[in-house]
Amino acid sequence: MSELRFDELRGEQVVYAIHRQDRTFLPSREHCPLDPTRPGGPQTEIPFPSFEIAVFDNRFPAFEAPGGAAEVVVYTDQHDGSFGGLEPERAEALMWVWRHRYMELAAREDIDYVMIFENRGVEVGVTLHHPHGQIYGYPFLPPVPALERAADRRLGGCAPCALMTRELDDGRRIIHQSAGVVAYLPYAARWAFEVHVVMREHRPSLLDCDAGELRELAHALQTIARGYDALFERPFPYVMVVHQAPTGADASDGHLHVEFYPPLRTAEKLKYLAGSEQGAGTFISDTLPEESAAMLREAIARAA
């Protein structure tokens, strides 16, 4: 069981999950725990010879009942590949899986915030290469969604709605849009190729989206992921996080959007969180979002 300690100086929780020190780390392909269990082969986390999408409790959880949840979402039984490379029908099905998990975890009294995410690439700490994501059910409201709600109050309404409108009016940082979804590099992007994929209508969570919107969201996310890979013609590392309304006692409004945080600033150079970012909390960027947006638009066109 993890231990929570409150950092009074920063006003935030720190989670000690020391059992995770021994978690599986970059196993050989033959011993991937997210592969299906094949006849004669090693037992994996999914004891069946094939599957479509599987979700299970993390063997090395950062959170577990009655103090939250940690789940693993395996996108496919195929070891090689990526979220961007899934068949569109599978990506759409994944949106429904996310919706289902949000619904069930949100109903739990020990969970105040549900965060669906994917870490892609060793550059962001991936320990298993098989295409998968994770879900954390936090037993408290973490700082980022708390800041988003503070932005709502500061702007006098839904902040993502207001910021998306500004981006659409400006236009320079828009990289993809459809009837239901808008994707852009935000005006004050912290990462060189940070992208926000935002529902055009005010939708607090996946539960508020209809089937068509979920299909469009899947398409937009895959469009971004494929554009990333085309950008420098290499697998592009990222952290992809689904932002939704909080679910606990502090539950208030939110606006479903997905943020990508890619650490690359060139084909071979990583952005590190160093002195200013860690010591002052202030990002210093070497690139302008407008210029990165132009590069990403071209990459998305190449990948189409």
Place this chain on the structure above:
Amino acid sequence: MPPPPSGPSQPGASGPLDGPAQPQERYGILRVTRQLKDDGRSLLLYTREESDPE
């Protein structure tokens, strides 16, 4: 579309996990099968249905 799981999500099929066949649910375009792993952890298998009930 890949083929559906050949494991417990097919009615009457017996999977590697012990115990009776698990109930199935529908959620949107998905069929959901709930399992418990040997160590008690939850395992959910999602299969896309061809028709959308909504």
